[in-house]
Amino acid sequence: MDIKGELKLVVCKNTVINSMHRSGILKRQKKQLAPNMTDAHKKRRMEFVKENMGTNWDKIVFSDEKKFNLDGPDGNRSYWRDLRKDPVFFLRRNFGGGSVMVWGGFYEDGKLKLQFTSHKMDSTEYQKVLQTAIVPFFRNRRRSHQFQQDNASVHASNSTKAWFQSKKIKVLDWPARSPDLNPIENLWGILVRRIYKHGKQYNSVNDLKTAILAAWDAISDTEMKNLVGSMKNRMIEVIQNNGGETSY
Incomplete structure (x- = not known):
């Protein structure tokens, strides 16, 4: 907005x-979402905080996948209208007019090359994405940095675990039901606001991809540093909420 x-x-x-x-x-x-967070999830989140009291978040590469629609964000049904102007009419196509899936990763000092993926990525494709996106980065940082991912099935599969072991890349043991702890979720929010500014819609997948890449490249160093810097407060809120959801 x-x-x-x-x-x-x-x-x-x-x-x-x-x-x-x-x-x-x-x-x-x-927005009040239903994360289906059980007591077991909350307990694991509390354990995660205790385990990572001394973690240097500057040395973590945060990652995630995101879907972008041609017609706008999922669930977007309204806009702020200037009453001095005529109303704007938007397209409303089936399935958002089409969409693209992307994988992204960032750390305090930079971001990795954005990768476009299929909508139903399997473990093999995921490992190919990682091979392209993170292996060059970790080549000289295996001892200093860790990789973060959520617990999606393609991330947690035995073949993907074996892949990480073969590359000697350390993976952070991330708690389930915890998108609020991952600062890349906020980074996606920044991209969404910029890509769909003023209710912008796209006529083709290529146009949308171009806009996504431009918005990704425009993410500033300050924005990345601030997001990584928020990890301490996220951990504090988990403790304050007895493992419950944070304000992030």
């Missing part, structure tokens, strides 16, 4: 946010 840009307001972002809060009818609300 870019109200400042949409309305061409000559004010700072904080002024816009403060005005929205003062209106009395608008509130910044985090």
Whole structure:
């Protein structure tokens, strides 16, 4: 949501946010999702925090996959309209008009080359993605860095585990049901806002891929450092919430 840009307001972002809060009818609300987090999941998250009290998050490569639709983000059904202008009409095609899947990885000092994948990636394809994306990075960093991934089946398969062992790449033991602990989720959020700014939609997969690559390349060093720097607070919130979901 870019109200400042949409309305061409000559004010700072904080002024816009403060005005929205003062209106009395608008509130910044985090979407309430059902993570299906059991007591066992919460216990494992608490254990994860204790195990990683001394982890240097600057030396972790965070990774994830993300789907991008031609018509806009999943669940996007509204936009902020300038009442001084005519309403904007958007396309509404089946399955979001088509989509692309990407794999990405980043660390405090940089990001890895974005990889486009199939929509139903198996372990073999995943290992090919890793071979291209992370092996060159880890070639001289096996002792200093670790790799982070969630517990998707292609990540946790025996063949993928064997692949990591053969490459001598250390993998962080990530707790299940914990997307809120992975800062790349916030990085995807930044990309989504920029790719679909002002309700932007795309006519072709190639156009969307071009926009995704441009947005990925535009992620700044400051943004990456801030996201990695948030790991300490994420850990603290897990403890405060007895293993429950954080505000991230």
